[in-house]
Amino acid sequence: MSPSFPLQGKTAAVTGAASGIGFASAKAMADAGARVVLIDRDAAALEKACAAIGHHALPLVLDLLDPAQCNSLLERALALVGQLDIFHANAGLYLGGDLLGTTPQAIDRMLNLNVNVVMKNVHNVLPHMVGRRTGDILVTSSLxxxxPTPWEPVYASSKWAIDCFVQTVRRQMFKHGIRVGSVSPGPVVTGLLADWPAEKLAEARASGSLIEAAEVAQVLLFMLTRPRGMTIRDVVLMPTNFDL
Structure with missing residues (x-):
């Protein structure tokens, strides 16, 4: 393994990879030598993302909210790369504002993608990794x-659930040689911030309280490149100027 390419020979898959943290994660892993399957439902955006990364990037168009497509993730990823060493469950939705201002349909959609799909994706890929007795599962969580962030009760609840999922699955999987960890960033400059309350977004921008997706990706790469006997179980990162 070359110090310049610490993931050389590895394969990875990233959900929600056409933009934001998912794209930055896929690019960081590809730049480190891995072959990366970028998974997203937006075919046009996915094509642009893969072109921007280069020949180490392979597109896989999936709508993870469609149960049949969601269940096909591992099978279709293996058809592209043969094996899976790293899985980054990143796809998610944001829903902020007062609880009374949202709808049951919006709540269902967000919880389905942020919680159910993450659990199903991890459930899908784990038998493959257990059989090989090695693997890394990374999950995008949140600060x-x-x-208990008062302006985003549904979103925050979804991330509390996923944080519990990561920590409990990690305890089940370490005996199989599989590391499970999450990254919990504060506000990141991505499309998800479009749903932030306008006054909160303006305040964050004015105070320099946002971080870049590429900065999150560097933390993910750090987690992946530790010796196999070390698990970075959760990293909380935030702009220095941002504090709850």
Missing amino acids: AAHY
Whole structure:
């Protein structure tokens, strides 16, 4: 393994990979030498993302909210790369504002993608990794998983649930040689911030309280490149100027 390409020979899959943290994660892993399957439902955006990364990037168009497509993730990823060493469950939705201002349909959609799909994707890929007795599972969580953020009760609840899922599955999987960890960033410059309350977004921008997706990706790469006997189980990162 070359120090310049610490993931050389590895394969990875990233959900929600056409933009934001998912794209940054896929690019960081590809730049480190891995072959990466980028998974997203937006075919046009996925094509652009893969072109931007280069020949180490392979597109896989999936709508994870469609149960049949969701269940095909591992099979279709293996058809592209043969084996899976790293899985980054990143796809998610944001829903902020007052609880009374949202709808049951919006709540269902967000919880389905942020919680159910993550659990199903991890359930899908784990038997493959257990059989090989090695693998890394990374999950994009949020600073909201660690604080009852008052302007996003549904979103924060989804991330609290996923944080619990990561920590419990990690305890089940380490005996199989599989590491499970999450990254919990504060506000990141991605499309999800479009749903932030306008006054909160303006305040964050004015105070320099946002971080870049590429900065999150560097943390993910750090987690992946530790010796196999070390698990970074959760990293909380935030802009220095941002504090709840």
